[in-house]
Amino acid sequence: MKTKLTEMVGIKYPIVLSGMSWISVPKMVAAVSNAGGLGILATGPLNSEQTRKAVREIRSLTDKPFGANASLMFPGAAENAKVLLQEQVPVINFALGKGDWIVKEAHKYGGKVFATVVNVRHARRAEDFGTDAVIATGQEAAAHGEDVTSLVLIPHLAENLTIPVIGAGGFADGRGLAAALALGASGVAMGTRLMTTKESPLHENYKRFTMEKDVYDTLFSKRFDGILCRVMKTDAAKRAMKKGLSWPAAFFNSRDIAAQVGIPYWKLFIGVLMSGYANARQLAYMANAFKAIKVATEDGDSKTGVLPVGQVQGLIHDQPSVQELFERILEEAKQAQGKVNEALA
Amino acid sequence: MKTAITEMFGVKHPIICGAMMWLCKPPLCAAISNAGGIGNLTAANYETEDDFRAAIRETRRLTDKPFFVGITLLPSLRITAEHHKMYVRVCMEEKVAGIEFSGTPLDKVAGMEAVEGLKKAGVRMFHKVGAVRHALHAEKIGYDGIYAAGIEEGGHPLNDDVTTMVLTPRIAESVKIPVVAVGGIADGRGVAAALALGAEGVMMASRFIATKECEVHENIKLELVRRQEMDTVIYGKSIGLQGRGLKSKVIEEVLAIEARQGGFEELIPLLAGQRVKEAWETGDVHYAPLMVGQSIGLINDIPTCAELIERISVQAKEISARAAKLCGN
Numbered sequence: 001m002k003t004k005l006t007e008m009v010g011i012k013y014p015i016v017l018s019g020m021s022w023i024s025v026p027k028m029v030a031a032v033s034n035a036g037g038l039g040i041l042a043t044g045p046l047n048s049e050q051t052r053k054a055v056r057e058i059r060s061l062t063d064k065p066f067g068a069n070a071s072l073m074f075p076g077a078a079e080n081a082k083v084l085l086q087e088q089v090p091v092i093n094f095a096l097g098k099g100d101w102i103v104k105e106a107h108k109y110g111g112k113v114f115a116t117v118v119n120v121r122h123a124r125r126a127e128d129f130g131t132d133a134v135i136a137t138g139q140e141a142a143a144h145g146e147d148v149t150s151l152v153l154i155p156h157l158a159e160n161l162t163i164p165v166i167g168a169g170g171f172a173d174g175r176g177l178a179a180a181l182a183l184g185a186s187g188v189a190m191g192t193r194l195m196t197t198k199e200s201p202l203h204e205n206y207k208r209f210t211m212e213k214d215v216y217d218t219l220f221s222k223r224f225d226g227i228l229c230r231v232m233k234t235d236a237a238k239r240a241m242k243k244g245l246s247w248p249a250a251f252f253n254s255r256d257i258a259a260q261v262g263i264p265y266w267k268l269f270i271g272v273l274m275s276g277y278a279n280a281r282q283l284a285y286m287a288n289a290f291k292a293i294k295v296a297t298e299d300g301d302s303k304t305g306v307l308p309v310g311q312v313q314g315l316i317h318d319q320p321s322v323q324e325l326f327e328r329i330l331e332e333a334k335q336a337q338g339k340v341n342e343a344l345a
Numbered sequence: 346m347k348t349a350i351t352e353m354f355g356v357k358h359p360i361i362c363g364a365m366m367w368l369c370k371p372p373l374c375a376a377i378s379n380a381g382g383i384g385n386l387t388a389a390n391y392e393t394e395d396d397f398r399a400a401i402r403e404t405r406r407l408t409d410k411p412f413f414v415g416i417t418l419l420p421s422l423r424i425t426a427e428h429h430k431m432y433v434r435v436c437m438e439e440k441v442a443g444i445e446f447s448g449t450p451l452d453k454v455a456g457m458e459a460v461e462g463l464k465k466a467g468v469r470m471f472h473k474v475g476a477v478r479h480a481l482h483a484e485k486i487g488y489d490g491i492y493a494a495g496i497e498e499g500g501h502p503l504n505d506d507v508t509t510m511v512l513t514p515r516i517a518e519s520v521k522i523p524v525v526a527v528g529g530i531a532d533g534r535g536v537a538a539a540l541a542l543g544a545e546g547v548m549m550a551s552r553f554i555a556t557k558e559c560e561v562h563e564n565i566k567l568e569l570v571r572r573q574e575m576d577t578v579i580y581g582k583s584i585g586l587q588g589r590g591l592k593s594k595v596i597e598e599v600l601a602i603e604a605r606q607g608g609f610e611e612l613i614p615l616l617a618g619q620r621v622k623e624a625w626e627t628g629d630v631h632y633a634p635l636m637v638g639q640s641i642g643l644i645n646d647i648p649t650c651a652e653l654i655e656r657i658s659v660q661a662k663e664i665s666a667r668a669a670k671l672c673g674n
Contacts, residue, residue, distance in 0.1 A: 138508065149529055170511045176542070179510065182534055182537035
C-alpha cells in the first residue's frame with residue numbers, strides 16, 4: 001500500500017509499532033520492520049549505553065527502516081536522543097516535549113522525525129519547526145491521549161497540516177486502517193494490537209487479559225502517573241488510582257530508575273527537586289507508574305502490575321505473528337474499503 | 346448511496362439527524378429529509394398530544410419524505426412516563442417512518458405490546474446505545490436498528506466512555522440489524538470512515554445546528570464555527586447522568602459545584618431544560634449547557650441542509666475513490 005508515510009520512510013505497510021516500554025524491544029522492532037511495518041524502539045527504560053546497544057541489535061536483525069522514541073519528559077531522554085542521532089536512526093519519534101533540536105540534527109543525515117501530539121496546537125508547532133510527520137493520539141489510545149478522539153482529531157489535523165498524519169488510538173484491524181485512510185491519515189500506529197502477537201515480549205498473562213477484556217475495560221485518569229493515562233481495568237489498577245501518588249514509594253522506585261538509566265541517585269534527586277514542585281510531583285508519579293508497568297509487562301504480575309492499553313483491546317481475540325497480522329489487516333482493509341465503495345457508487 | 350439504511354427508508358443518503366431538544370422542529374426536520382437525508386422531530390418539544398400531532402402533520406406538510414421522531418425514555422421533571430406512552434401511541438397512529446429511542450429500552454417502559462404495536466404500524470425502531478449489551482437487548486426484542494453512540498457525541502453518552510472508532514465495529518460485529526455510527530461525524534470523511542467500520546449510516550446532530558434552516562440564534566451557529574474540537578467537556582458524572590456540552594461559564598459553574606460535591610438541588614437550576622431553550626433563543630452560550638459534541642471542531646460554515654448533505658456525499662465519494670486506489674480495489 002502506498003501512502004505519504006510509506007513513501008517517506010520506505011516501508012511496505014502504513015503501520016507503525018508504538019514505542020512501548022519493555023515491549024518495543026529490539027527483537028519486536030525488527031519483527032515489525034521485517035514484516036513491512038515501521039518498528040519503533042522504546043528508549044524510556046534505557047540509558048545511553050543500552051540505547052546504543054539496542055539500536056545496533058536492531059540493525060543486526062533487520063536491514064529495513066526502523067525508528068526509536070524519546071519521551072522528553074523522562075530523565076535521561078535527551079541523552080538517549082543524542083545517541084539516536086549519533087547512530088543515525090532512520091526515524092526518531094519524540095513526545096512530551098519540544099524536539100526542534102532533534103529535527104535539526106536528524107535532517108543532517110536524512111533522518112525523519114515524528115512528533116506525538118494530542119491536539120492541533122502542538123501539531124502546528126511541530127510542523128513549524130520542521131517535523132516530518134505527526135502521530136495523532138486519540139482519547140481511546142493506550143497511555144497518554146487527551147480528550148479528543150481519533151475520529152475527530154485525525155481529520156482536524158489532516159486539514160490543518162501538510163505533513164502526514166499517523167492515527168494512534170482505536171486501531172487493531174483493517175476496518176480501522178480503512179477508516180483512518182478515509183479520515184485523511186497516511187497510516188496508523190498500533191500498540192495494543194501489536195503487544196498481543198507471537199513476537200511480542202509482553203508476559204503471557206497480560207496477552208491473555210487483553211484477549212479476554214472488552215472495549216469498556218480500561219481506566220482513563222490522571223491518578224495513575226499524573227497526566228491523563230489509559231490503562232487496563234484490573235483490581236491492581238483500581239487500587240493504584242484510588243491511592244493516587246505515594247511519595248515514599250516514589251522515593252524507592254526512583255532509586256531503581258536512577259540505577260537503570262545510569263544517573264547517580266543524588267544527581268537525579270537534586271535535579272528533580274530543583275525542577276520545581278509540579279515537575280517533581282509529576283516525576284514522582286511517573287516513577288511509581290514505571291515500576292507498575294515493568295512488573296506487568298515483564299513478570300505478568302497482576303497484583304501490583306498495571307498495563308497501559310487502548311479501548312481497542314475489545315477487538316483483539318487472538319495472537320498471530322506480526323506477518324500474519326499485517327497481511328490480514330491489509331486484506332480486511334481492502335474488503336472494508338470495497339464495501340464503502342459499493343455503498344457510495 | 347446505497348446501504349441497509351437507504352434501502353430500509355427509501356432515502357438517497359444514509360445521513361440521519363439526531364434528536365435535539367428545542368431544535369429538531371418541523372422546518373429543520375423537513376429540510377433534512379427533503380435534502381435526501383432523514384430529519385428528526387424531537388417529541389419532548391411538545392407537552393400535549395395535540396401539539397405533538399400537529400408538529401408531525403406540519404412536518405408532513407413540508408415534506409413527503411420519511412423522518413424520525415426522537416423520544417428520550419428517561420424520567421425528567423417536565424416529561425413523564427405518561428408523555429412517553431402518548432408519544433409512542435401517536436407515532437403508531439400517525440405511522441411515522443421511524444423512532445429514535447434513547448434511555449431505557451421501550452419494553453421496560455411501555456411493555457412488549459408497545460414494541461409489537463409499532464412493528465405492526467410499520468414504524469422502524471432504533472435505539473441509541475453505548476455498549477454491546479444494550480444493543481443485544483434491543484435486537485432481541487425486535488428493534489430494527491442500532492445507533493452506536495461514542496463518547497464524543499453531544500448529549501448524554503453512556504458512561505462506559507467508548508469512542509465511536511472502537512464502538513462502531515464492536516457493535517457491528519455483535520448484531521445482525523443495521524448499525525448507525527453516532528458521535529464525531531460532521532463531513533464526508535466521517536461518513537466514509539463509519540462505513541469502513543461496519544456502519545450502514547451516520548447520525549449527526551451538532552453539524553445540523555450550524556445550517557441555515559436550524560431555528561436557533563445566529564450567535565450559536567457562529568460560535569460552533571469558531572469553537573474547536575477541544576471546546577467540549579463532560580459534566581454531570583457526580584449525579585450519574587453525564588453529558589457533553591460546549592465549554593462555557595455555566596458549565597464551569599456546574600463542574601465547580603460537582604468538584605465540591607454539591608448535590609442535585611444545587612445543579613438543577615443550572616441544568617434545567619427551560620434555561621437551554623432561552624440560551625438557544627437569545628444566543629447566550631454561557632447561560633445554559635449547550636449539548637454539542639467534539640465534531641464542532643469540524644464545522645467551518647453555515648450551509649443549507651441541501652448544500653451540506655450534497656457536499657458530504659460528494660466528499661465521501663471522492664475519498665472512497667482515493668482510498669480504493671490505496672487498497673487495490
